[in-house]
Amino acid sequence: MNQRPRTVAIVDDDKIFQLTTSRTLQIAGLAENILQFDNGEDALKFLKEYAHQPDALPDVLFLDINMPMVDGWMFLEDYAVIKESLTKPISIYMVSSSIDPRDVSRAHRNENIVDYILKPVSREKLAEIMQKQAEYVSSQHLADS
Numbered sequence: 001m002n003q004r005p006r007t008v009a010i011v012d013d014d015k016i017f018q019l020t021t022s023r024t025l026q027i028a029g030l031a032e033n034i035l036q037f038d039n040g041e042d043a044l045k046f047l048k049e050y051a052h053q054p055d056a057l058p059d060v061l062f063l064d065i066n067m068p069m070v071d072g073w074m075f076l077e078d079y080a081v082i083k084e085s086l087t088k089p090i091s092i093y094m095v096s097s098s099i100d101p102r103d104v105s106r107a108h109r110n111e112n113i114v115d116y117i118l119k120p121v122s123r124e125k126l127a128e129i130m131q132k133q134a135e136y137v138s139s140q141h142l143a144d145s
Helices: 016-028 039-049 072-085 101-109 123-144
Strands: 008-009 034-037 061-062 091-097 113-118
Touching: 008 016, 008 039, 008 091, 016 034, 016 123, 034 039, 039 072, 061 072, 061 123, 072 091, 091 123, 101 113, 113 123
Parallel strands: 008 034, 008 061, 061 091, 091 113
Antiparallel strands: none
């Protein structure tokens, strides 16, 4: 079963990154629904509001570090608190232009982050991420059977 992720969330205040990533995901047929948030606060509000509606929640979430109001690190702190109330797992990828080794190390130590990806993100990298997610979802369906 090769099921692609249905919903992807992009949490980033960079409108150009949001646009290019959304268009790439759409054109490549990698996602059916794309949610866009300018900051972590809006994304957290959405997750809390739809916590019990798995079809509304993203399968994959791309998270920037530096954003206004609630940045990526603050988002992850709050996400850790609400994670258990969500009715489906979300794969979070930290996406940043920061090459600071402290950011990379901090991201790799966070249990809620699947990987740290440098911007810009290529179509090939997005396809690789979506394929891994599809394989994970398939393995979960088999485990549940």
